[in-house]
Amino acid sequence: MLLEPLDLLLRDWPVNFKAHVSERIAVGRPNARTLNKLLGEWYIQLRKRCHGTVFEPFLVATLEVGAKEFDGVLGNDPSVYATAKSTEYLSMTAAARLTGLTRDHLGKAVLSGKIPSRSFLLGTRGRAYEVPRQDAERIAMERAKWLRLAEAAKRAGVGEVVMKSMTEARVVSFDPQWRRNVFKAGEIEASSIDQLYSVLVHRVKIVDTSDKEIVLWSDLMSRRWGSNSAIQSVMQAAQRGDLRAVVKGSTIGKMGFLRSEVAKYFGVPVLESGMSLKRLAGVTGWKQENIRHWINEGLMHTEEVKLPGQQRDVILPEQLLAFRQTYVPLADLAKSMNTKASALARNLGGAVEVIGALTLRNGLRRGGLLRVADLGRLAVAQAKANRK
Numbered sequence: 001m002l003l004e005p006l007d008l009l010l011r012d013w014p015v016n017f018k019a020h021v022s023e024r025i026a027v028g029r030p031n032a033r034t035l036n037k038l039l040g041e042w043y044i045q046l047r048k049r050c051h052g053t054v055f056e057p058f059l060v061a062t063l064e065v066g067a068k069e070f071d072g073v074l075g076n077d078p079s080v081y082a083t084a085k086s087t088e089y090l091s092m093t094a095a096a097r098l099t100g101l102t103r104d105h106l107g108k109a110v111l112s113g114k115i116p117s118r119s120f121l122l123g124t125r126g127r128a129y130e131v132p133r134q135d136a137e138r139i140a141m142e143r144a145k146w147l148r149l150a151e152a153a154k155r156a157g158v159g160e161v162v163m164k165s166m167t168e169a170r171v172v173s174f175d176p177q178w179r180r181n182v183f184k185a186g187e188i189e190a191s192s193i194d195q196l197y198s199v200l201v202h203r204v205k206i207v208d209t210s211d212k213e214i215v216l217w218s219d220l221m222s223r224r225w226g227s228n229s230a231i232q233s234v235m236q237a238a239q240r241g242d243l244r245a246v247v248k249g250s251t252i253g254k255m256g257f258l259r260s261e262v263a264k265y266f267g268v269p270v271l272e273s274g275m276s277l278k279r280l281a282g283v284t285g286w287k288q289e290n291i292r293h294w295i296n297e298g299l300m301h302t303e304e305v306k307l308p309g310q311q312r313d314v315i316l317p318e319q320l321l322a323f324r325q326t327y328v329p330l331a332d333l334a335k336s337m338n339t340k341a342s343a344l345a346r347n348l349g350g351a352v353e354v355i356g357a358l359t360l361r362n363g364l365r366r367g368g369l370l371r372v373a374d375l376g377r378l379a380v381a382q383a384k385a386n387r388k
Contacts, residue, residue, distance in 0.1 A: 014061045021065040033128070035066050089118060089130035099139045100185055106131070109182045115139065139183060146178065147193075148186035156193050157251025158218045163188075165220065169232035171196055171239045196239060197252045205244045207258070214246070215262045218253035230266045237265065263303045275315050286329060290367030293358040299327065299369065328375065330354060330368040341368070352378055 009017050024039055032038035043062065050059040067088050092110070096103040110117045110129050117129045147155065152172070153163035167174040173189035175181070200217075217238075220231045237243040238257070243265075247256025277295075281288040294300040295313060300323045302313040334344040345354060345368065352375060357368035 014057070017058065018061050018065050021062050022069060025066065025069050035063075035070060038070060088133055090133050090136055092129055092131065095131040095136040098136045099182075100143055101139075101182060105182065114182060142183040143185035145190055146175075146184040146186045147188050147190050149188065151186060152188040152190070152193060155190065155251075156197070157249070157253030159221070161221050162218055162253070165228065165231050166196075166235060168228070169235040171235045193252065197255075199241075200238060200245050200252065200255050201248055203241050203244045204248045204255075205246055207246050209246055209256075209258075212246070213259040214256040215259045216247075216249070216253065217245075217255045217257070234262055234265045260303065275320070277313060277315070280315050280320070286331075287367065290329075290358055293367060294323075294356055294369070297356055299323070299356050326372060327356070327369040328372055330357075330370055331366075333370060341366070 009020055024042065028038035029040065035043060046062060047059060050056050090098065092103055092106060095101075096106045099106065101109070106115070107129070109115045110131065115131060116135050117131050119127050119129045149160055149163055149167075153160045156163060156166070156172075158166070166172050167188060173192035175184060175187055175189075178184040178187045217235075220234060234243060234257075238245070238255075243257060243261055245255040245257050247254075249255045275283065277288050277291050280286070281291060291300065295302055300315070301319045302315050303319075304313055330344060331341045334341040337344065348354075352370055354368040354370060357365040359365050
């Protein structure tokens, strides 16, 4: 007999229990603005004893009925809404916690009509607002698609300085006014980072990198290269496909590019580390038009760099060393032997091939080169002949 009332409540669960809650709501305190006030001590004790325990289904059922049959506030504690997953409306506090917005920011969005809501009197003069759970969840999902600078940098595998250059180059979606949009939790769209990575990976080219110098995307910063505009040009070129990676990394930051190809976009640093054709001519005494001819013939390698309004060839120290280890200008050798280049050429009599000479308009040739290996072989042959 003692448990008979409980048996009635639990029979056909949760139908009978919900009917009991509905009856309590119907006879609850008139003009109540909250479920606490409406159901009184019964509901207060129910919450205390059921929330977070094995009896939580009783609280869930109560809140489900309250959400449908009561126009007031279900509760100011966000845990109430976390408990009742099917609750259609959330308090401002609970909605703010779910969306990641501050309560103040959410309140302004509600008052401006950017977020749907319902309102009702609270007390004698106050007014409370609730946000549809469906809209709060939609806002949360939309906000998750946008990242702050530090989060975006981590996702891309780069430092914040490089990520800032990526936003300035517009190779990722960037919204400087993101704070005005409740649907954005940061200034950078996460999917644009993933899309850029996919583009870079898709365009990776296979080359032998064993003797090549590699530049990683994460190294594209002004303190190393000296030009923010050039850094942005490199990033944009990679996005377009004009510059293709040769190393596939697990993130954008670990994508690798040939330094020789990247250097074309960085005029000043490369120019400072090497020499222009004019400067090389001044240092060596070689005529500039001869140097240009050697370059055109593929006998001397250079870095092609872009400077404002112009394109320029720069000879790096290692490139000049490689040239001098391979060739000797006929004029240099003749000078060291205190003779003229034309006389030296006649004396060699074809024993050593002269290459790379520039033919002038008058038919004369100058700027001829001798291979160091050919001179070595000639010297060995002469030494052998002398020993006979």
